């Protein structure tokens with residue numbers, strides 16, 4: 236096996252840094268503030284919600300250098316191995332001048348108490364280096380700061396700064412030099428990092444990953460850490476053995492073929508949704524409302540699927556579209572329809588030695604009508620009360636295939652088999668639709684909790700089906716009486 240026992244090795248603000256002797260579950264934020272005394276990065280919520288801890292990570296993905304803003308509070312330190320980390324302390328120029336992002340924040344009065352400011356600056360810096368300082372539209376500025384909360388300044392001056400930073404003298408981010416430095420520290424094998432009785436493995440290949448999974452069946456599999464990070468921060472769980480999937484080449488691949496789009500389990504939500512949206516633009520709203528930019532940059536589609544939360548946002552759409560999951564172990568690989576992965580609350584059809592490798596989503600066909608809806612108490616950055624996806628195929632006006640999947644309605648993401656049965660073979664019209672809506676109560680007996688009551692959930696599920704119908708029903712030809720109304 237080619238994982239190598241060694242310290243964690245990464246660039247911290249362009250300085251090669253080796254770390255040993257700290258627990259593998261130490262957060263990047265604690266390391267920065269407590270070990271390095273880099274206290275510009277702040278702690279607000281410690282659960283990925285507020286953005287005060289935003290930092291930027293650079294890594295090699297394929298042949299590209301990828302830079303992305305993430306939340307330092309829920310990233311474990313060893314996940315930085317082979318990468319470069321930038322904090323707000325890195326932004327001031329060697330001349331002593333502020334970076335255009337900081338300068339614009341000052342000029343636009345983008346800060347009051349200042350607690351949130353380094354986080355906003357790093358989110359805007361991630362955008363600045365992504366566009367190489369070239370002006371971009373306001374929507375991208377707004378999107379870049381979706382993970383940052385400010386309780387005193389308000390967002391208008393910050394958005395103004397995000398626009399104005401592109402008008403100031405440009406500062407270049409040296410990508411090529413960084414790429415070759417990262418290539419050098421990645422030339423060695425994967426990481427085995429031990430501190431006291433805790434071990435962290437970062438294998439580089441699928442074969443190494445399944446071997447480790449078999450050798451350490453009790454180990455926690457870690458991808459983006461946006462769920463697992465909270466187990467440590469909020470539930471104070473001790474994780475003695477961790478196997479990280481983020482460096483496994485085969486799990487980081489997205490491929491399009493005649494069978495569909497195959498997305499590796501360690502592909503970030505950002506990249507996964509970009510691939511999905513390119514063929515299913517109907518997923519755009521879901522993408523924009525899935526957590527925040529830094530969470531989508533760190534979190535993976537595989538993590539969402541493998542966690543299998545009944546209120547996870549990806550599964551309804553993927554199940555409705557007929558996605559299949561691929562699992563692997565040292566015994567081989569197997570595929571199964573995604574819905575069959577979920578056996579009960581937190582119970583999956585995944586053996587202790589198996590891992591999720593990828594999910595494959597069929598490509599759309601002309602006769603497919605598809606929509607994906609999310610209902611939550613707050614429009615942005617909130618967990619779903621109900622998440623629903625509908626995929627219907629019509630031959631003329633007859634429903635030839637119907638797949639309905641919902642989250643928030645049962646102990647697992649689940650298909651509405653009764654409603655599907657009622658709709659298949661009938662014409663796509665309002666009276667049949669009403670039968671389908673009624674059948675949903677045979678499919679789901681949802682719970683009441685702090686997000687929604689059972690009544691609300693069932694009513695909302697029925698109404699989402701109705702909304703889907705209204706958005707996809709055949710357009711009625713204009714009658715002469717309609718024409719006279721508009722004349």
Ligand SMILES: Cc1cc2nc3c(=O)[nH]c(=O)nc-3n(C[C@H](O)[C@H](O)[C@H](O)COP(=O)(O)OP(=O)(O)OC[C@H]3O[C@@H](n4cnc5c(N)ncnc54)[C@H](O)[C@@H]3O)c2cc1C
Pocket residue numbers: 282283284455456457458459460461462463464465480500501504524525526527530533534535536537538539540541542546547548549589590591592616617618619
């Ligand atoms: C602030 C915040 C907002 C959020 N908002 C949303 C939201 O709007 N919608 C939503 O659905 N979720 C949301 N989440 C939850 C989370 O971001 C997602 O579930 C995410 O997709 C998890 O991916 P990850 O890579 O971070 O998983 P991790 O935390 O690394 O792992 C999650 C689980 O999957 C397992 N796992 C990971 N990879 C594999 C694999 N290859 N094989 C087997 N098991 C594996 C892990 O062992 C763990 O049990 C939010 C989280 C936070 C902190």
Ligand code: FES
Pocket residue numbers: 277278279280281282283284285286287288289306307308309
């Ligand atoms: S401290 Fe709030 S997101 Fe990290």
Ligand code: FES
Pocket residue numbers: 345346347348349350351352384385386387388389
């Ligand atoms: S300036 Fe005070 S929280 Fe934003």
